[in-house]
Amino acid sequence: MPYPGQPKDTPIPAKLDRWNxxxxxxxxxxxxxxxxxxxxxxxxxxxxxxxxxxxxxxxxxxxxxxxxxxxxxxxxxxxxxxxxxxxxxxxxxxxxxxxxxxxxxxLMKSSDAYKMTMAEIRKNTEVIEMLGEPIEAGWFVTGQLKIGQNGKGSANYSIPISGPKGNGKAISVVVKTNNVWQIKNLTVQFENSNKIIKIIGKKETAHLKKDNAPLLVADLNYSREFISRKYP
Known part of the structure; x- marks a missing residue:
């Protein structure tokens, strides 16, 4: 509504009708x-x-x-x-x-779980060979950090890391039991390379299959021998 003394339907002056x-x-x-x-x-x-x-x-x-x-x-x-x-x-x-x-x-980078993860990465000789020293962590760390009751907790991290020779990414799973953190799985992947280093955790499935292959062959040979004896 315009200022006093003017009709209520007085239109807004053109100079005032602009983006608000x-x-x-x-x-x-x-x-x-x-x-x-x-x-x-x-x-x-x-x-x-x-x-x-x-x-x-x-x-x-x-x-x-x-x-x-x-x-x-x-x-x-x-x-x-x-x-x-x-x-x-x-x-x-x-x-x-x-x-x-x-x-x-x-908060994530100040946790003991994060510090343990970086300590394991920095002392691993294979990672040092790929990235060089010093190995530094990037700022944009993603994941989850959960602190529960009774001394329990868990943490999952995806940490960008770099060194004089290149860059990579560390993925870790850390569990807290009785107020003690323990790394369950720690893997490092590298940019411009297919190499993956498993610092802590189970062996890769491909390796397990390869190791078990001779046992499978032996079992197959035993089965053939058993059948030939039973059904000559």
């Missing part, structure tokens, strides 16, 4: 502050994605119509403050997100 960043960034909050309650449709799934752009384009016109303004300067000042608040809000969300990610990574 406050409406775009703060949507339903801006709507409550500017008596533009259509902004509450932001809580409707799928509609909200389109509505933020409509609010940005139509927000100034709706705010002019739905509130009483002292003058044009009052309208401009108010909408500018909403835009500043929206920008501050977005930067605050980004900062909190980065702080949360940093906190999660720091």
């Amino acid at each position: 960043w406050g409406a775009f960034l703060l949507n339903w909050i801006w709507g409550l502050g500017n008596s533009t309650y259509i902004a509450l449709l932001m809580f409707v799934p799928f509609v909200n994605f389109i509505l933020i752009f409509i609010l940005g384009a139509k927000g100034s016109k709706w705010a002019w119509k739905n509130r009483i303004w002292e003058d044009e300067a009052h309208f401009i000042r108010t909408q500018r403050n909403w835009a500043k608040a929206g920008i501050f809000f977005i930067f605050a969300i980004i900062a909190l997100t980065f702080a949360l990610i940093f906190g999660i990574f720091s």
Whole structure:
């Protein structure tokens, strides 16, 4: 609604009818502050994605119509403050997100399970031969860290590692029992190479099949000999 002394249906001046960043960034909050309650449709799934752009384009016109303004300067000042608040809000969300990610990574990398994993990697001669020394861990560590009651817990890590000779990725499974961490499985894969080093864990299935092959042949020969004796 225009400022006092003007008709209610006075259209918004052309110089004020522009993109409204406050409406775009703060949507339903801006709507409550500017008596533009259509902004509450932001809580409707799928509609909200389109509505933020409509609010940005139509927000100034709706705010002019739905509130009483002292003058044009009052309208401009108010909408500018909403835009500043929206920008501050977005930067605050980004900062909190980065702080949360940093906190999660720091927690994972400060655990005993992570430190044990890196210690095993750094002392393995095969890994040293492939990557060189020193072996460093990348920042973007993914996985899970669970600390339960009664001294139990578990951790799964995917750790990017690098050295003077190349890069790789370590995958580990660590279990905590009676307050003691133990690595159950630790494998290192290398970039630009098909080689996989199993530092801790069971032998690969392919190796087991190869080792068992002579036993299978022996069993087959024994079966043939038994049949030939029973049925000459």
